[in-house]
Amino acid sequence: MSYDVLVIGAGPAGTAAAAECARLGLSTMCIEEHGTIGYPVQCAGLLSNAAFLESGVSAGPVLARVSGARLVSGFGSEVLIDAKTTKAVVVDRGSFDREMANNAADSGAEFLLKTAAYGIRGNTLLVRGVNGHQEIPFRLLIAADGPRSTIARIHKMPRARSYLAGIQIELPYECDPRFVEIYPDASPDFFGWMIPAGEGRVRVGLCGHSQVPERFASLIKKFSENSMHFVTGTLPLGLMQKTYGNRTLFVGDAAGFAKPTSGGGVYTGIRSACHAASTASFCCDNDLFTDVALAEYERKWRADIGRELDLGFRIFQLRQKISAYDMNELIKALDNPEIIRTIIKYGNMDRPGILIKKLLCKPAFLRCAAPLIRSGILSLFQ
Numbered sequence: 488m489s490y491d492v493l494v495i496g497a498g499p500a501g502t503a504a505a506a507e508c509a510r511l512g513l514s515t516m517c518i519e520e521h522g523t524i525g526y527p528v529q530c531a532g533l534l535s536n537a538a539f540l541e542s543g544v545s546a547g548p549v550l551a552r553v554s555g556a557r558l559v560s561g562f563g564s565e566v567l568i569d570a571k572t573t574k575a576v577v578v579d580r581g582s583f584d585r586e587m588a589n590n591a592a593d594s595g596a597e598f599l600l601k602t603a604a605y606g607i608r609g610n611t612l613l614v615r616g617v618n619g620h621q622e623i624p625f626r627l628l629i630a631a632d633g634p635r636s637t638i639a640r641i642h643k644m645p646r647a648r649s650y651l652a653g654i655q656i657e658l659p660y661e662c663d664p665r666f667v668e669i670y671p672d673a674s675p676d677f678f679g680w681m682i683p684a685g686e687g688r689v690r691v692g693l694c695g696h697s698q699v700p701e702r703f704a705s706l707i708k709k710f711s712e713n714s715m716h717f718v719t720g721t722l723p724l725g726l727m728q729k730t731y732g733n734r735t736l737f738v739g740d741a742a743g744f745a746k747p748t749s750g751g752g753v754y755t756g757i758r759s760a761c762h763a764a765s766t767a768s769f770c771c772d773n774d775l776f777t778d779v780a781l782a783e784y785e786r787k788w789r790a791d792i793g794r795e796l797d798l799g800f801r802i803f804q805l806r807q808k809i810s811a812y813d814m815n816e817l818i819k820a821l822d823n824p825e826i827i828r829t830i831i832k833y834g835n836m837d838r839p840g841i842l843i844k845k846l847l848c849k850p851a852f853l854r855c856a857a858p859l860i861r862s863g864i865l866s867l868f869q
């Protein structure tokens with residue numbers, strides 16, 4: 488039997504794509520190399536309200552509800568942004584991913600676990616796993632196979648523009664569970680974090696380009712090293728040049744959809760998956776699988792999140808130019824009631840563009856934001 492759609496990878500992007508394809512009436516199978524969906528976890532589990540809503544997951548995996556963030560500089564300055572209402576949730580990513588997969592199965596998607604895709608011959612996917620070697624015919628592939636995408640490698644697609652390495656541990660620590668803490672100086676090309684993860688537990692980690700183990704060792708000095716859960720992972724940033732081709736649509740981390748400002752990839756992964764599913768439906772209904780037909784996918788996700796992702800990548804590039812001293816000055820500048828009000832009103836973890844525009848209209852911000860202006864932020868809006 489030939490499936491309309493084979494989805495490779497059962498992370499949030501893959502299961503969202505499988506669920507939507509099945510709901511749209513396409514015969515769909517999702518193939519996952521691990522025997523258990525959701526493991527190993529490679530995530531801090533912080534999801535905006537919008538990301539959580541998009542996932543369709545119940546409150547079951549929610550460990551904490553977050554209303555704000557404290558930015559802490561290495562020089563000791565800090566600023567607390569407290570929206571006094573839930574802005575994000577922290578989830579157990581293992582249970583979260585499994586619930587998304589269950590929802591996809593309930594919608595009619597089939598799952599083939601402990602089976603890895605390793606090749607493509609014509610319109611047939613070659614897999615190896617519990618059933619030995621199998622050849623599975625398809626009409627369209629959705630590659631949701633994460634940062635090291637095998638499918639992208641098979642098709643020799645140009646990959647994401649930048650790759651960061653991440654390390655995180657979960658450990659016992661008492662903190663105010665309403666706030667995440669952000670440590671920009673812990674990793675000068677990105678940032679470090681402490682995220683509440685339920686009663687007396689936190690997740691402490693960072694992502695960066697270089698010296699990641701050394702930076703991490705320095706960050707956790709102020710916490711206990713009594714780790715309950717050790718996470719390492721790769722964060723691809725900056726979208727691949729072309730997210731479709733060869734009867735394949737690339738979604739989530741396989742295409743570099745994570746937000747370059749925060750590293751969050753669940754929201755954008757699910758959004759990309761929904762656009763891929765609606766394009767898959769059109770292609771299957773019309774029996775059209777040319778690049779011209781598949782290009783509709785890229786048009787859709789660009790109209791939805793393209794501008795924010797482009798802007799985010801440029802902010803990520805500017806971030807590389809901000810020194811620890813300038814970051815300290817910036818954090819001091821943010822500690823101003825008018826600026827904090829603006830951040831609370833316009834801040835959006837998934838779509839930071841509006842807030843940045845608003846801040847750049849505030850004389851109070853511009854007066855103190857010399858470090859950012861030196862980094863070239865105004866050029867973003869020219």
Ligand SMILES: Cc1cc2nc3c(=O)[nH]c(=O)nc-3n(C[C@H](O)[C@H](O)[C@H](O)COP(=O)(O)OP(=O)(O)OC[C@H]3O[C@@H](n4cnc5c(N)ncnc54)[C@H](O)[C@@H]3O)c2cc1C
Pocket residue numbers: 495496497498499500501518519520521525529530531532533534602603604605631632633634636637652653654655692693694718719720721722738739740741745750751752753754756
């Ligand atoms: C340290 C760290 C912290 C993070 N924190 C957050 C956060 O707080 N919030 C957030 O939103 N994002 C966070 N992210 C990013 C987020 O984890 C990813 O963007 C998200 O998981 C991407 O989802 P995905 O479905 O595209 O890929 P993945 O979740 O990576 O899923 C890909 C799936 O494909 C499977 N697979 C791979 N190859 C094959 C193959 N050949 N055959 C079959 N199956 C295959 C894998 O086993 C995996 O299950 C973090 C990332 C890191 C590294």
